Amino acid sequence: MRKLGTLLTVALVGAALLGWGQQVLHMYTAFDVDEAKIYIEAFQARYPNIKVEWVRLSAGELLARLRAEAGNPQASLWLAGPSDTFILAKQDGLLEPYTESLGWQYLPDKFKDPDGYWVGVYTGFIAFASNKDFLAKHGLEPPTSWYDLLSPEFDKNLSMAFPYTSGTGYTRLATLVFLFGEKDGLEFERRISEHIHHYTKAGSACVTEVGLGEVAVGIAFSHDVIAKGIAKGYPVVLSFPKEGTGYEIGAMALIKGGPEPELAKVFYDWMLSAEAQSLFKRWYRVPLNPEAELAEGLVTADQVNLVDYDALWAAENRDRLIEQWQALTGY
Amino acid sequence: MRSAFRRLIHDPVLLGVILVVFALLALFIVFPLVKVLQTSLFHKGTFEPKYFLYFFEGRPYLIRPLLNSLTVGVLVALFGTAVAFVFAYAVTRTDIPGKTAFRWIATFPIISPPFVLALSAILLLGRNGLITQLLQARWGTSWSIYGLPGLVLTETLAYFPLAFMTLEGVLAGIDPALEESALDLGASKLRTFFRVTLPLATPGLAAALLLVFIRSLEDFGNPIVIQGRYPVLTVQAYLAITGMYNLPLGATLSIVLLVPTLLAFVLQRYWVTRRSYVTVTGRPSTAGLRSTEPWVKWPLFAVVCLLSGIILLFYAMVVYGAFTELWGVNHAFTFENFAYVFSTGAGYLMNTLKLAGVATPIGGILGILIAYLVSRKRFPGRGAMDFLSMLNFAVPGIIVGIGYILAFNTPPIQLTGTAAIIVLIFIFQRMPVGIRDGIAMLQQVDPTIDEAASDLGAGFFRTFRRVTLPLVAPAFISGMAYMFSACITSISAVIMVVSARWQLITVALLHEVDNADLSQAAAYGVVIILVVLGTILLLDLVVGRMLLGRGRHGR
Numbered sequence: 001m002r003k004l005g006t007l008l009t010v011a012l013v014g015a016a017l018l019g020w021g022q023q024v025l026h027m028y029t030a031f032d033v034d035e036a037k038i039y040i041e042a043f044q045a046r047y048p049n050i051k052v053e054w055v056r057l058s059a060g061e062l063l064a065r066l067r068a069e070a071g072n073p074q075a076s077l078w079l080a081g082p083s084d085t086f087i088l089a090k091q092d093g094l095l096e097p098y099t100e101s102l103g104w105q106y107l108p109d110k111f112k113d114p115d116g117y118w119v120g121v122y123t124g125f126i127a128f129a130s131n132k133d134f135l136a137k138h139g140l141e142p143p144t145s146w147y148d149l150l151s152p153e154f155d156k157n158l159s160m161a162f163p164y165t166s167g168t169g170y171t172r173l174a175t176l177v178f179l180f181g182e183k184d185g186l187e188f189e190r191r192i193s194e195h196i197h198h199y200t201k202a203g204s205a206c207v208t209e210v211g212l213g214e215v216a217v218g219i220a221f222s223h224d225v226i227a228k229g230i231a232k233g234y235p236v237v238l239s240f241p242k243e244g245t246g247y248e249i250g251a252m253a254l255i256k257g258g259p260e261p262e263l264a265k266v267f268y269d270w271m272l273s274a275e276a277q278s279l280f281k282r283w284y285r286v287p288l289n290p291e292a293e294l295a296e297g298l299v300t301a302d303q304v305n306l307v308d309y310d311a312l313w314a315a316e317n318r319d320r321l322i323e324q325w326q327a328l329t330g331y
Numbered sequence: 332m333r334s335a336f337r338r339l340i341h342d343p344v345l346l347g348v349i350l351v352v353f354a355l356l357a358l359f360i361v362f363p364l365v366k367v368l369q370t371s372l373f374h375k376g377t378f379e380p381k382y383f384l385y386f387f388e389g390r391p392y393l394i395r396p397l398l399n400s401l402t403v404g405v406l407v408a409l410f411g412t413a414v415a416f417v418f419a420y421a422v423t424r425t426d427i428p429g430k431t432a433f434r435w436i437a438t439f440p441i442i443s444p445p446f447v448l449a450l451s452a453i454l455l456l457g458r459n460g461l462i463t464q465l466l467q468a469r470w471g472t473s474w475s476i477y478g479l480p481g482l483v484l485t486e487t488l489a490y491f492p493l494a495f496m497t498l499e500g501v502l503a504g505i506d507p508a509l510e511e512s513a514l515d516l517g518a519s520k521l522r523t524f525f526r527v528t529l530p531l532a533t534p535g536l537a538a539a540l541l542l543v544f545i546r547s548l549e550d551f552g553n554p555i556v557i558q559g560r561y562p563v564l565t566v567q568a569y570l571a572i573t574g575m576y577n578l579p580l581g582a583t584l585s586i587v588l589l590v591p592t593l594l595a596f597v598l599q600r601y602w603v604t605r606r607s608y609v610t611v612t613g614r615p616s617t618a619g620l621r622s623t624e625p626w627v628k629w630p631l632f633a634v635v636c637l638l639s640g641i642i643l644l645f646y647a648m649v650v651y652g653a654f655t656e657l658w659g660v661n662h663a664f665t666f667e668n669f670a671y672v673f674s675t676g677a678g679y680l681m682n683t684l685k686l687a688g689v690a691t692p693i694g695g696i697l698g699i700l701i702a703y704l705v706s707r708k709r710f711p712g713r714g715a716m717d718f719l720s721m722l723n724f725a726v727p728g729i730i731v732g733i734g735y736i737l738a739f740n741t742p743p744i745q746l747t748g749t750a751a752i753i754v755l756i757f758i759f760q761r762m763p764v765g766i767r768d769g770i771a772m773l774q775q776v777d778p779t780i781d782e783a784a785s786d787l788g789a790g791f792f793r794t795f796r797r798v799t800l801p802l803v804a805p806a807f808i809s810g811m812a813y814m815f816s817a818c819i820t821s822i823s824a825v826i827m828v829v830s831a832r833w834q835l836i837t838v839a840l841l842h843e844v845d846n847a848d849l850s851q852a853a854a855y856g857v858v859i860i861l862v863v864l865g866t867i868l869l870l871d872l873v874v875g876r877m878l879l880g881r882g883r884h885g886r
Contacts, residue, residue, distance in 0.1 A: 033675060033842055055834055056842055060574040067576065068736045074748035075828050102615055137663070156475075165574030197560040201845050202568065208847035212659040213459035226845075316639050322575060330391040331562060 025263040026074060027054040028062050028255075030081035030167070032204070035227075035283050039079075042279055043270055050263055058202060059085045059167040066094045066255065076258030077267055081119075083249040084165035084174075086118040086313035096254040098265065103272030103289065111249055111288055122285040125304050126172055126245045127222040129132055129207045132217040132235035140237040143217060148178070149192055157216040158195045159206035160187055162331065164322045167248060168203025172219055173325060174314040175246025178307045184305040193329040204228050213234050221248065222299050226284040238299070244307040250285070339710050344791045349710055352701060353609040356719040358744075366725065369580035370737065382583035392567070400548055400568040403479065404591070407486040408544035414487065415539055416532075417634060423502040424510075424528065427632045436501070436639045439646070441492040441790040441813060442863040444837055446552035446844055447856040448485040450644040452476055453557065454652055454849070458604050459659060461648075485553045488642060490546045493764070494539035496809060497771055501535030502528075504775035510856045520624065538771055542764075545592050549727040556844060564588045569729045569823070578733065585637025585730040592725035596718075598628055628752030646860075651790025652853035659849075668854035676855060679836040680862065686750055687831070688816035690757035695811040698762040702769025705797055707778060724763035731760050732827030748830040756825055757818040764817070765810035772803045811868055816863040 017192045029036045032146035033056050057065060059081035066078070078089075089095050090113060098274060099116035113122035128140045128149075138153050149158060161169030197215045200206055206218030207225050211234025218225075222238060229236030253272055254264050270276050277292035284295050296302070339346050372380050386393045418437040422430050436491065440448065450456070455462050456476040466472050476484075513523040550563040558566060564584055572581035656663040704710075705717040723731055735756055739746040746752040784794040800807065822837040829838050836859060843852035 033839065033847060037675065053832060055829060055882060057499075058573070058845075060576060064573060064576040068740060069747055071741050072745060072747050074832075124879075162574060196560070200575070200847075201555060202842075205845060205847040208849070212847075212849070214453070214457055232393050233657055233659070244775075319577075326392045328391065328563075330395060 015147065022049055022051050023260070023263055025050055025052050025076060025267060026258070027052055027077045027079060027264075027267070028065065028075045029054055029056055029079040030059045030062055031079065035228070036079075037277055038282055039271065039276060042266060042276065046270065046275075047266060050266065052267070058165060059243050060165050063089055063094075067092060070094060072170050073255050073257045073259070076255055076260040076264035078253045078255055079095065079250065079267075079271065080250050082171060083118065083120065083251045083311050084170070084318065085273070086113070086251045086253055087168065087312055087315035088118045088318070089253065090115075090117040094256055096258070096261065098254050098268060101265070101272060102269040106290060107272075107288060118251045119268075119272065120249040120252050120288050121248055121252050122223075122250040122280055122287055123283060123301070124170070124221040124223045124250065125240065125247045125299065125301075125306070126175055127225050127299075128239045128241070129210045129218045129220055130239065131210045131213055131226040132237050132238050133156055133213065135237070142237050144239055144242050146179070146188065146241045146243055149195060149217065155195050158192065158198050158218070159197055159200060159209050160192075160219040161203045161206065161217040162187075162199045162201065163325055165201045166203040168219075168221055168224075168320065169199075170314070171246050171248050171309075171324075173223075173321060175244075175307055175309065175323065177243055178246065178309055182321075186321070188330055189325060190328045193331065199331060207236065208234070222284070222304075223284040226299075231284065240299075240304045244305045246307055246309050249300075249311065259321060332449075342791065345708065345710070348700070348782070348791065349708075349716070350705065351711075352697075352704065352716065352720075353712070355697075356373065359755055360716055360719055360722050363731065363738040365736045366737035367582045367730055368586060374579065380583070382580050385584035386583065386587060392562075393584070395585075396562045396564040396567045396584070399479075399561055400588065401481045401591060403486065403563060404544045404547040405482045406479075407547035408660050409489060410483065410487040410539045411543035411547075412494045412498075412536060412539045414491045414638060415498050415543075416536070417631070417638070418491075419498035419502050419632050421635045423499060424507075425628060425631060425640060427628055427635070433635055433639060436642055437495045437499075438492050438665050439642065440489055441496070442816040442867065443489075443550065443646070443649075443860050444822065444840060446556050446822075446841070446852075447860075448645055448842065449553040449556035450488050450652070450849060450852060450856070451648040452481050452485050454648045454658070456481070475559065477557055478561035482554060482561065482563070485557060486547045486550055488645060489550070489553060490543045493542045493546060495811065497539045497542060497602060497768065498535050499531065499770065499856070500772055500809075501532055501538075501775065502615075507532045520627065534774060535771060537599050538767060541595050541705055542767065544595055545725055548588060548592055551727070551729060552841075565727050565729065565823075566728060572729065572733055572827075578737075581733065582730070587726060596725055613800065620873050629655050630737070634720050649853050649856050649860075653857040654849055655850050655853075657811070657850060658853075666864065669858070670853055672698040672854045672858050676836055676839050676858070676886055679839050680858070682833055682868075683819055683836045684749075684862070686753050686835075687757060687815055689750075690754045690761070690818050691811055691815040693754075694758040694762045694814050695765055697758065697789065698765030698810060698814075699769045699803065699807050700795070701762075701798065702766045702773060702803075703795055705766070706770050707774040707781060707799070720766055721763045724767070724820075728760060728821070728823030728825075729827065731756060732824040736827055737823075745863070747828070748832060750833050752828045753825055753835070755831055756828060757821065760821070760824050761817045762816045765807075768810045768813075769803055769807070773799070777800050808871060812867045815866060815870065817839050819863050819866075820859060 001048050036054065036056055040054060044050065044052060062078065062081060063085050086095070095117040097116040101119060103119050104112065104116065107119060128143050135142060140153060143149060160172060163169040163173040172198065173189055176188050178310050179185060180188055204220050204224035205223040206212035206215065207228040211229050225236065225238045230238065252268060254261065254268065258264060272289060274289050274291035277289035280287045281293055281295035286296060286300055336479035371382070372885050374380060382393070418433060421427055422434050433444065453476065454460055457463065463473070489577055510523050510527055513527045518526065549565055554563045554566045564587065568581045568588070571577045571584060619788065635688045652658055653668055654664055656665045701716065701720045705713060736747065739752060781794050784798045820837060822841055825835055825842065826838055829835055836855065840855040840859065841854055843855055
């Protein structure tokens, strides 16, 4: 018994010593594990007394998690994911406003919540990723129009994300609705779905599948096409639909009632600094801090034809659009 | 019934144990499911079964997955049990060479995260897979592994080991003297097989079919990788919850899925309990096996070799993929992926080991205890205990996870974000297989043995520990080993409850798979396989020694 007591004391003292002087910030992120590590490790190097414990979840899972944990929040900060999920979270009262942040000054209105419940950290555009070898073999050019996806060569040869599991997938659906109107946009999605080989859960998965030659064309965000396809050495080529394409605002927010609000603000401010935003070039993302360095060959907003993307409308009509989409496609 | 009550009152220890078990089952199995059912039927306090109505209206996105799931489940159960029976028969009833190796190969898939097999199927048989390309270059053939063929192939490989473990135990428990008597009485080998061996194995076959059918129905790891245009119910339920944040839809889909699995469960109970074959007489038979005739032996050997080759090929692909620079583009040899796994995943791995290490002994002992109560003791509510303890077996893991979030996020029992919630899910989700194995094993042991112990004055715990436990030790050890690996490779339920503090290695692997980072996913898979393999060997060694040291001899 005495032995047990001694052991317990030693263990407690040891634990106390190890944890001494280091504070822990709990975070949820929708960044890929590889990418999240870049920012989190840089942050920890900058603030050695703060340790970040984090979980990677897709934007949809993340919101479901926040809703489930509303009575007992387990994390303080939510990093990344498309702004429409943040709009939904704000409506559900899951976020904490913060308007004294560093980025609040430089961000134009369309990249932040008017009441400060979330801010944008990067932006990205919906693009086509095509397998070069497939195109060469069939004598095709990379698709430059939404209508190109309906050509017979691509039958059962497309891959893209479900609109209900992936921010990328929903941005694509909403883009088509903004472009063609609700009825025709949904009908267009149905026609694409007949050419689909399979839908994926995550938005960027189709880029690797295109690289592997499992499918000919995928639809994903341009930064994912470059980072996970071209930059990795896969035979992938990037192109954009000339009719216009949609975009996302990758956002960040404080979680209401999170256990470490002050630490979360330190990260929040840092993530909006030029130092942190310059790290985005490693993932070919378009930073929002005007002083951040850009990746070489980065596709910026002035190089693509963007649709008028109303993130608020997209967020508010999400459930309805998805239900219609399911009824039409049967997925 | 009255006498059962009276006996129970005279045995307060037994009564206490039964009450504690019931309380645990009610809190950690029934309560979360009631929450899920409630979510599927009620919306903000009013009765509104919207998605059930949609289902009966025949909306294709609800009906199609059910039909698909059932098709896959039936095919996988048939193929899986057939493959398992071939292996189990070859290993227990014949004298083919290499039995130890075959036994290893037939249990191997159990220790790997199932979606590793789907990954491998794509690496081998996908549009740009190694075999696909080879055959395409030679004969110009092409096919698609996505959809039904891929699902049946990968799930058969993933789940036949469960059937094998059951059948091996059952076949090994059949006294060779019975077969020998039949042969001596002039029956042919074939007749002996069909009239003696096979009937004695029917309870085991039923259990095996049920096991594989249910596992296939609740699998989501393989389908999410390889279902293609053939959506199954679990994936749709999973996507409804994690993607659409639509708890009522997900809950409804899973309750639809529960109907066939519960039917299968009830059918199996009726069929198995009608026939009881007691062939173990307390003293394990030491009679050797007769040598098998060449015309049985070598074809069987060839079939087992072929099946083993397929399994090994699938795992070889995973290892190959793990050491590959960039799958599909640059197949240069590299350790890079492992460096990645150990830098990103070391903490996750430690968490997984810790939590599985806590859950395994608790779940193992609780499982065998329940098996013992259910198959040996007569008490009111015995059927209910059997049913409830097996319930999570038929419930898709993702629903268990959602149930736990709904049930344990608010006081009085607030467990969200703790290690305890993961441990509890491990215990109550994985225990049924331990119970199932325990019951199958106990059915082979003559009940008069522990009745004798009771009559000689041994109390409940003494009889359980000194008589029953040693008799079922092989099942108990294999149950523990299975449970540990099942915890480590578990994903569908725990993905809903992992937290920033307690993240698991399979969740990290699933994200690599989700993102189609094949080489890194393969490296994670290899690391998990090695860890589980190492731990099982260790457990087998330690526990086996311990039991032998107590004076138990052979099987």
